[in-house]
Amino acid sequence: MASEQKSPLTQKRIVHAALAVADRDGIHSISMRTLATALDAGTMSLYNHIRNKDELIDAMVEDIAATIERPEPGADWKQGVRQIAVSTRTVLHRHPWAVEVWSARIPGPQRWTLMEAILDQLASAGLPDDLTDLGLHAVLNHVLGHTRQELAAVRSNPGTHVQDLAAELDAERFPHVIDHLRYHAEDHPTHDSFLFVLDLILDRLDGMARRHGTGTAH
Amino acid sequence: MASEQKSPLTQKRIVHAALAVADRDGIHSISMRTLATALDAGTMSLYNHIRNKDELIDAMVEDIAATIERPEPGADWKQGVRQIAVSTRTVLHRHPWAVEVWSARIPGPQRWTLMEAILDQLASAGLPDDLTDLGLHAVLNHVLGHTRQELAAVRSNPGTHVQDLAAELDAERFPHVIDHLRYHAEDHPTHDSFLFVLDLILDRLDGMARRHGTGTAH
DNA sequence: CTCATGTCACGTACACCGTACGTATCGATG
DNA sequence: CATCGATACGTACGGTGTACGTGACATGAG
Numbered sequence: 421m422a423s424e425q426k427s428p429l430t431q432k433r434i435v436h437a438a439l440a441v442a443d444r445d446g447i448h449s450i451s452m453r454t455l456a457t458a459l460d461a462g463t464m465s466l467y468n469h470i471r472n473k474d475e476l477i478d479a480m481v482e483d484i485a486a487t488i489e490r491p492e493p494g495a496d497w498k499q500g501v502r503q504i505a506v507s508t509r510t511v512l513h514r515h516p517w518a519v520e521v522w523s524a525r526i527p528g529p530q531r532w533t534l535m536e537a538i539l540d541q542l543a544s545a546g547l548p549d550d551l552t553d554l555g556l557h558a559v560l561n562h563v564l565g566h567t568r569q570e571l572a573a574v575r576s577n578p579g580t581h582v583q584d585l586a587a588e589l590d591a592e593r594f595p596h597v598i599d600h601l602r603y604h605a606e607d608h609p610t611h612d613s614f615l616f617v618l619d620l621i622l623d624r625l626d627g628m629a630r631r632h633g634t635g636t637a638h
Numbered sequence: 639m640a641s642e643q644k645s646p647l648t649q650k651r652i653v654h655a656a657l658a659v660a661d662r663d664g665i666h667s668i669s670m671r672t673l674a675t676a677l678d679a680g681t682m683s684l685y686n687h688i689r690n691k692d693e694l695i696d697a698m699v700e701d702i703a704a705t706i707e708r709p710e711p712g713a714d715w716k717q718g719v720r721q722i723a724v725s726t727r728t729v730l731h732r733h734p735w736a737v738e739v740w741s742a743r744i745p746g747p748q749r750w751t752l753m754e755a756i757l758d759q760l761a762s763a764g765l766p767d768d769l770t771d772l773g774l775h776a777v778l779n780h781v782l783g784h785t786r787q788e789l790a791a792v793r794s795n796p797g798t799h800v801q802d803l804a805a806e807l808d809a810e811r812f813p814h815v816i817d818h819l820r821y822h823a824e825d826h827p828t829h830d831s832f833l834f835v836l837d838l839i840l841d842r843l844d845g846m847a848r849r850h851g852t853g854t855a856h
Numbered sequence: 857c858t859c860a861t862g863t864c865a866c867g868t869a870c871a872c873c874g875t876a877c878g879t880a881t882c883g884a885t886g
Numbered sequence: 887c888a889t890c891g892a893t894a895c896g897t898a899c900g901g902t903g904t905a906c907g908t909g910a911c912a913t914g915a916g
Contacts, residue, residue: 428893428894429893429894451872451873451874452873452874452875453872453873453874461894461895462894462895462896463874463875463895463896464875464876464877464894464895464896464897465893465894465895467875467876468892468893468894469893472874472875473874473875523786523787523790523791524790526798526803532807532811532812532815533811533812535812535814535815535818536811536812536813536814536815539814539815539817539818540814543814549821550826550828550829551829552818553818553821553822553826553828553829554828554829554831554834556818557788557831558831558834558835560787561783561784561787561788561831561832561835562780562783562784562835564783564787565779565780565782565783565784565785565786565787566779566780566783567783568741568783568786569741569778569779569782569783570775570779572741572742573741580744585744589750593750593751593754594750594751594753594754595754596753596754596757596758596761597750597753597754597757599757600753600757600770600771600774603767603771604771608768608771610768610771610772611768611769611771611772613772613775613776613779614779616772616776617776617779617780617835617838617839620835620838620839620842621835621838624838646864647864647865669901669902669903670902670903670904671901671902671903679865679866680865680866680867681866681867681903681904682865682866682867682868682904682905682906683864683865683866685904685905686863686864686865687864690903690904691903691904
């Protein structure tokens with residue numbers, strides 16, 4: 421009657437279980453004990469497949485980084501970078517906990533590959549070294565920073581609603597803020613500040629690349 | 639011989655002590671026990687002045703938010719917003735731990751005031767409601783997001799150096815990344831992507847405000 | 857002066873955390 | 887059969903945030 425073979429623990433099984441928990445309840449509700457219980461295993465068994473909790477989280481981040489879309493080779497560089505940027509944002513929205521740890525640790529292969537892809541696109545634009553550097557940081561910081569901010573705004577305190585905040589504020593000191601919060605409470609078809617800034621950056625880089633390429637600077 | 643009067647515990651004294659610890663060792667090395675020890679007090683005594691650890695951190699953030707420079711009234715709106723943005727970044731660089739918790743919780747009075755100031759400047763630019771909304775998010779997300787990213791890059795793993803990272807990477811898979819890391823190891827006079835993007839945003843908003851103001855939209 | 861009341865410092869205790877370490881089980885190989 | 891390596895597991899340690907009860911003390915009322 422050995423019909424109840426438990427499928428053996430693997431790094432992949434652990435990471436996937438952790439992803440499921442984090443997507444549902446946030447990264448902070450992962451503890452080695454609860455995770456092991458969810459996997460129907462002893463707490464310390466996990467350590468046969470994972471060095472420690474930090475590396476588990478690294479592995480989780482790498483796992484979702486692998487799902488970010490890359491442009492096919494030969495694509496227009498601006499479209500290519502834009503695709504990576506938008507896809508990164510989409511993926512991070514799907515895993516809201518991830519952006520909090522994304523930049524806190526050294527990248528793994530998947531994230532290096534992503535960075536390589538962006539640099540590759542920028543290089544094909546013909547930007548000089550210093551502007552490639554500028555462009556990479558502008559794009560990366562925008563994507564991760566902006567996404568983090570919008571996620572924090574949504575999720576910062578689960579129970580509270582925007583209109584409750586407005587009600588607690590002193591109308592004399594914060595008239596504009598109250599207007600702004602009310603504006604958000606009604607849901608206007610709002611401009612997307614993520615794409616707004618992203619395209620500002622890309623268009624400007626494009627302009628600088630053309631100026632540099634034709635040698636007619638200034 | 640009552641010369642050893644211990645100065646009484648106050649919220650202010652606790653917050654300042656916590657700030658000193660956080661600035662030196664990071665937010666994670668603050669625990670209620672170590673903090674109390676640093677103040678030469680019992681752990682639970684702190685709770686007479688502070689509801690819980692989260693509110694202590696809120697108070698710390700508010701304390702440093704108060705040090706951000708605001709424009710004097712009547713200033714040019716673009717310069718005004720720029721000043722707040724730059725000063726916010728400077729202050730966050732002075733307290734690197736703060737940006738990690740900045741957006742994670744609901745703002746207090748100081749941060750509402752800051753938001754009010756930005757909205758006030760944008761309003762004086764004559765932008766319509768939807769563009770004010772766009773501008774606020776573009777600016778706020780840029781300032782906090784970008785600053786968080788640059789701080790994370792610097793501080794993510796204290797021991798490691800850039801050139802060590804480059805040495806570990808596969809030269810065939812990550813040629814651009816390795817170049818980029820090497821480029822950073824030599825210290826070039828690098829463009830400031832923070833100001834680059836900030837000015838892109840402000841100039842564009844300015845352009846839209848003018849178009850809107852003169853009624854000659856497209 | 858006496859006593860009540862409120863404020864604040866402190867110690868203890870609890871539940872939970874990550875994980876070092878020792879041990880037991882089991883399949884593969886000699 | 888004996889051995890060995892990989893894996894699962896239990897126990898235990900030092901850390902965390904904080905609920906709760908106690909006791910010192912200052913202040914004000916009678």
